Amino acid sequence: METFKILQNYFQQLPIELKFVWILSFILTVFAIIFTVYLKILRISLRKKEALTIKYQKEYEDLLLSFLFEEIENNELSNKQNQFIKKIENEINNNFKREIIVETLLKLKNEVSGEIETAIQDIYLKSNLKEHAYKQLKSKKWDKVANGIKEFTKFKVKEAYPEIKKLIKYPKKEVRKEVELYLVSLFHFEGLEFLNDLKISLSEWDQIELLEELQKLDNQEIPDITVWLNSKNDSVVSFSLKLAKIYNKYETVETLLKLLDHKNQKIRLQVIDVLTHLQVLDAKDILKNSFKKRSQEEKIAIFKMFENICELSDEDFIVENTTNSNFEIQYLAIKMLKEINEKAFNYLLKSQNKFKNKELLKFVQNN
């Protein structure tokens, strides 16, 4: 008590700035103690959560597996399925348990196929899990909306289409991406219709995800992609160029040749790449004639294209570029010259004094 009074008196006679410093120190001390205690509690709760997750995962997995396999042997699934559904209906009101149930169902669904996969799908559809996902679609939080869509995609719930389609212009790109994946995963190439009036850019990452999803499909009829190739949205053009390359869309060559004059260099480069892949000989003269006005990257891409399809008739064009200031173009030109006309190449070797990079000539000669 005496010490407290001394401290109180000392504090009262302090100048204002020192009072401020001590008050701040006191607040920071309180924060530090709270932080320390909270860290302890947090670590304990994280450990508990991890243990509980493992416990529930195992419990649901065992339960689900026993139900599913009994069905095949005894054909009694529907009763047991109902029991199981009732059990999970009671548990899904708890967010933590619901997440584990969904994860378990998905995990098993990805590991099996045929009747068992359909049975897992049925459990999802007949339980309240589906309704929960519908509720998430109406949430004001973007991550919940995205989560709801993701669930419908994984469990292939086609009847959610009208609700999900409304979200295609959602402000948050993560939600839009989930909508796109839902459309493509469930409706395949038909799902790509959203590209028709897409105003926002489709990132390279999104494009890869969509293409990977499409490439899982067998025997799909690939729609006409000309509309997308002519889209005003460059990302849609880029995506359709990837489709043209992957699915060898020879019928788009005419449109592709027009795209060689696209305003976006990235698109022009991609077009050259697709033309290279499709080995379109008609493109050669167009590219040779416009070579000088094209960017360095395009010129390199053109030479990479010629690498596979060059002929003796291209010799003048190739010789002209054996002294190109760009290393890659020069190398490809010399290499091609050696391939199409060894004599001309040997002549080049004799006049090698005009070459700065003699290593390059030597390399082509020896390889």
Add this chain to the structure above:
Amino acid sequence: MNTTTLNTIIQIIHYLFFSYAFLAIFSYVVLSIISAFETIDYFKKNSFVNYKKILSSNIAPSISIIAPAYNESLNIVENVRSLLSNHYANYDVIIVNDGSKDNSLELLIKAYDLVKINYLINPQLKTQPLRKGVFKSTNPAFEKLIVVDKENGGKADALNMGLNISNSKYVACIDVDCLLLEDALQKMVKPFLEVTDKKVVATGGVIRIANNSIIKEGKLMEVNLPNKLIERAQILEYLRSFLLGRMAWSRLNGLLVISGAFGMFHKKIAIEIGGYDTSTVGEDMEIIVRMRRHLEEQKVNYKVAYIPDPLCWTEAPDNYKTFVSQRNRWTRGTIEVLRKHRKLAFNPNYRNLGLLSYPYWLIFERLAPVVEVIGIIYFGILLALREVKWDYALAFFILAYLFTTLLSLGAIYSEELTYHQYKKKGTGFKLILISLLEPFVLHPFVLYAAVRGNLDYFFNKKKKWGEMTRKGMGNINK
């Protein structure tokens, strides 16, 4: 000089010190708050990312991992194996043996069935010449591996050789002694592919300390807290720096440094600006500053991204001698880079770079140890003159200590809520304890190294990298 004038001068000095400390504290608080928002946002967004698709995609962009090696025979074979086991479809690994005096090359040749090949190098960047040449494996299992043996030219020179050799769109430059997690490339390449409104030119990764952790066959099996105080304190320092500092700078698009131990670049831009600067020991910071400066001058809308996931694990110094040598180099690197690019300072033409990032680095990174040393000297003078007001000194000392501790606790809290790497019972207490001790067991050495770094920069120009003695990642748990 009369007493009144002297008192006025002393008052002014006090207010200058106070203002500096206040601004520093304020900036740390603001950065921590921004960081918290950015971390939450990152985690929410990342929960919807399916990395498996990029992993198997044949249209995923190509990446070259470039790893310079100098006298790394102790664990080079293991480390290369770790680099070759990354989960990504389209990548290769370029090991640049930078004139090693040990048997690193022979070990690699033997372990990976390497043979010398004819390889045409595009000499876009000037480097030291090849020594024994370029090697590839005859074993298809190691077809992704390219080993280049060249004359010694330093880390930057070796990285430039890697840039010349690479045929990929992106390059991941790493220290060969680092351990990359299997999903590192997928995660690091993501910002390049997902940002549509800006051009992403580089991505920085988090570096974590692997001392005492269990590593088997190039894989991290168990994360442990090291035993020595110096190692533990560095863990805390890294958590603060990566989880609180860089996360916030990433949000502000103001990152000035991507750790040399692990960063990914758009190769074309790295070459366009002339690659790594071989004349500085801070080449990792320098290339980012130069890249940003170049893009600002070109009026390009760009971004330097940052991935907070613990993807790269390294060995931290476990003794004060090595630690001081490392920090001395970091200090010299910072001074060199800031001096070289002094044109940026407070220059509105460089927007955030000139008005925010550069001034911050200059004032709170470059000048902080200088101000601290001046403060200590000033305190000594006051002591000698018996002018110390002990009630003030004690109050401010306690406040500074509490703030530092609280910031460290904040970093630990952030780590627990996000990655929770130190799971073992008791480590929480040890981390809290080190946050109380760090100002005494690490900070004085950081300050000493910074002073040495300044002195070496101004008075010992010949000093370059200095030695970093390593135990080897496979052995650091022993």
